[in-house]
Amino acid sequence: MIEINDLSFSYGRNVVLQGITLNMLPGRIYGLLGENGVGKTTLLTLMCGLKTPQAGTVRVDGADPYRREPDTLADQFYLADEVAASGSKAMDWANTNGVFWPHYSEDNFKALMEEFNVQLDQKMKTMSAGQLKKTHIAFALATGARHIFMDEPTNGLDIPGKTQFRSAIMRFTPEDSTIVISTHQVRDLENLIDPIIILDRQDVLLNASIEDICSKLYFDYGNELHPDALFTEQIPGGFIQVYPNSTGAESKVNIEVLFNAVAQNKSYIKTLFEQK
Amino acid sequence: MEFDSNRPIYLQIADGICEQILQGKFKPGERIPSVREWAANIGVNPNTVARSYETLSDRGIIFNTRGIGFSVASDALDAILEEERRKFTEEELPAILRKAELLGLNLKELF
Numbered sequence: 001m002i003e004i005n006d007l008s009f010s011y012g013r014n015v016v017l018q019g020i021t022l023n024m025l026p027g028r029i030y031g032l033l034g035e036n037g038v039g040k041t042t043l044l045t046l047m048c049g050l051k052t053p054q055a056g057t058v059r060v061d062g063a064d065p066y067r068r069e070p071d072t073l074a075d076q077f078y079l080a081d082e083v084a085a086s087g088s089k090a091m092d093w094a095n096t097n098g099v100f101w102p103h104y105s106e107d108n109f110k111a112l113m114e115e116f117n118v119q120l121d122q123k124m125k126t127m128s129a130g131q132l133k134k135t136h137i138a139f140a141l142a143t144g145a146r147h148i149f150m151d152e153p154t155n156g157l158d159i160p161g162k163t164q165f166r167s168a169i170m171r172f173t174p175e176d177s178t179i180v181i182s183t184h185q186v187r188d189l190e191n192l193i194d195p196i197i198i199l200d201r202q203d204v205l206l207n208a209s210i211e212d213i214c215s216k217l218y219f220d221y222g223n224e225l226h227p228d229a230l231f232t233e234q235i236p237g238g239f240i241q242v243y244p245n246s247t248g249a250e251s252k253v254n255i256e257v258l259f260n261a262v263a264q265n266k267s268y269i270k271t272l273f274e275q276k
Numbered sequence: 277m278e279f280d281s282n283r284p285i286y287l288q289i290a291d292g293i294c295e296q297i298l299q300g301k302f303k304p305g306e307r308i309p310s311v312r313e314w315a316a317n318i319g320v321n322p323n324t325v326a327r328s329y330e331t332l333s334d335r336g337i338i339f340n341t342r343g344i345g346f347s348v349a350s351d352a353l354d355a356i357l358e359e360e361r362r363k364f365t366e367e368e369l370p371a372i373l374r375k376a377e378l379l380g381l382n383l384k385e386l387f
Contacts, residue, residue: 029321166319170312175322191285194321210324214284221282240281250284 001025002047002147002178007056009042016042018202020056024178026146029169031193032182033259038199040182041081044149047180048078060147074102076147081155083136085127090135091120094142103144108172112138115164130156137165141172148179154188162188186255196255198262205262208273210253216272217261218245219254230268231261244272285320286327293332294356297348304350308338311346335359 002024009017016039024030034040045051046058049065049072058065063072086093090113098104113120116134124132133156140148154162169192173179183189196213198206208216220226223238232241240254242261262269279288293308302308311329315322329346332338337352349355376383 028323163319167316170316170322175312191279191318191320191324194323210321211327219282250287252279252282252284254281 001061002180003057003059004043004047005057005059007046007053007058009039009046009051009053015202017046017053020202020204022197022204022207024180026176026178028195029179029181029193030195030197031186031189031255032180032197032199033184033186033255034182034199035263038201040199041151043199044078044151044180044182048076048147048149049073050078074100075145077101077140077143077145077149079136079140079148079150079153081151083132085132086124089121089123090118090127093124094135094139097139098143101143101145105142105144108144109138109142112141112168112172115168116161130158130161133157134161137168141168144174146174146177148173148177150179150181152183152185153181154183154185157188166192186259190255193255196258198259200263200266205266205269206273212273213253213258214245214250215248216245217242217253217258218247218249219251219257230265231257233257233260286324286331289314289318289320289325289328290332293328294337297337297352298356302348304348304352307345307347 002022004020004022007017007020008015020043032040032043042051046053047060047065049058049068052066060072060076063069065072065076088096091109094109095106098106098109110120113135116138118127118131118134118138122131124135127135133153137150137153140150154165157165166189169179181189181193183193186193194210195208196206196210197204206213217230219240219242221235221238221240225232225239226241226243228243229241230243232239240257242254242257245251279285293302296302308314309317311325312322315325318325329338329340333340333346336349336355338346339349340346373383376386
C-alpha cells in the first residue's frame with residue numbers, strides 16, 4: 001500500500017504539490033490524470049523515492065522510498081516518459097539491469113518482446129522511439145516489481161502495441177501489484193485504469209473507483225440537454241453530457257468527459273465525492 | 277473489444293459471457309477463465325471483470341468454488357433464457373410497439 005500524507009513539494013518558488021493526501025491499494029491499476037504542469041510526474045518520482053517531499057510523508061508498504069533501501073527498490077519500477085537508448089542489444093541490457101530485481105524473469109522479458117514484436121538482438125540505439133518504449137515496458141513488467149509507476153506508457157506505441165500493453169500489464173505483474181499510470185491518452189487506457197485520480201494545481205480533485213464515479217455521476221448520450229449538466233460536449237448525432245446521478249441508473253464512465261466535468265466544477269465534485 | 281457507448285462495461289462483459297454460454301462455448305459445469313485471464317484477454321481492468329462475475333453469480337448463471345474458480349451453473353441456460361425473455365417482453369417489445377404506433381404501422385399487416 002502507498003500512503004501519501006499531507007505532502008508538499010515545490011521547485012524553487014513554484015509550489016507544485018501542496019497538502020496532498022492519497023492512499024493507493026494493492027491489486028489496482030490507478031490512472032493519474034491532470035493538466036500539463038500539475039505535478040503528475042513529480043508525484044510519481046516522489047512515490048519511487050527519486051525526490052523527497054519538503055513537507056509530509058510518502059510510505060510504500062510502510063517504508064520511506066527516499067531512503068532507497070534495497071527491499072523497497074527491489075519491489076518498485078519507475079518507467080519514465082522518455083527512456084534512454086543503451087548501446088547494448090536489448091537482451092544484454094535487460095539481463096545486465098535485471099540483477100537489481102530479484103524477481104526479474106528473463107523468460108518473461110523474452111515473451112514480452114516477442115509479443116511486442118521487437119528483436120532481442122537489436123541494439124537499442126538503432127531502435128525507433130516506439131520500439132525503445134516497448135523494450136522498456138517489457139523490462140518494467142519482467143522485473144516482477146509490485147509497485148510500478150509509469151509515465152505516459154502508451155506514448156509512441158503503435159496500435160497493436162497499445163492492445164498488447166493493456167493485456168500484458170495483467171499477465172506479467174503479480175496480482176497484488178499497485179500500478180500507477182500517469183496519462184493524457186485516456187482513450188488508450190479507458191477500460192484499464194480504475195480508480196481514477198485527478199490532480200489539480202496543488203490539490204487532488206478526485207480519487208475514486210469507476211463504480212463510485214458511476215454511482216454519483218450519470219453519463220448520458222442523447223439529443224436533449226439536461227438542466228443539471230456539469231459538462232456537455234457535442235458529438236455526431238447528439239450530445240454527451242454528465243450530470244449528478246439521482247436515479248441510481250448505471251452508465252458507462254467516459255473519462256474524457258469526466259475529466260472536463262471535474263475541471264469545470266472543482267469544488268462541487270470534491271464535495272460530491274466526500275459524501276460517503 | 278469494442279463496447280457500446282452507454283451501458284456499463286461490466287454489464288456488457290457479463291452479456292458477452294451469457295452469449296457464449298448460449299452458444300455452447302462454455303457448457304454447464306465447465307470452468308470459465310479466471311477473472312484475471314479474462315481481463316487480460318480483453319484488456320479491461322480486473323476489478324471490472326470481477327464485478328461481471330459477481331453479477332453473474334448473483335443471477336445464478338455461474339458459481340464460485342473456493343480454490344477452483346468459476347464454473348457455469350447446471351441450469352445456466354434456463355436462467356439466461358428466462359432473463360432474456362423477461363427483458364424482451366418487459367422492455368424490448370413495448371419499445372417496438374411504441375415505435376410502430378409512432379410510425380403509424382399496423383402490426384397485423386407486418387406479420
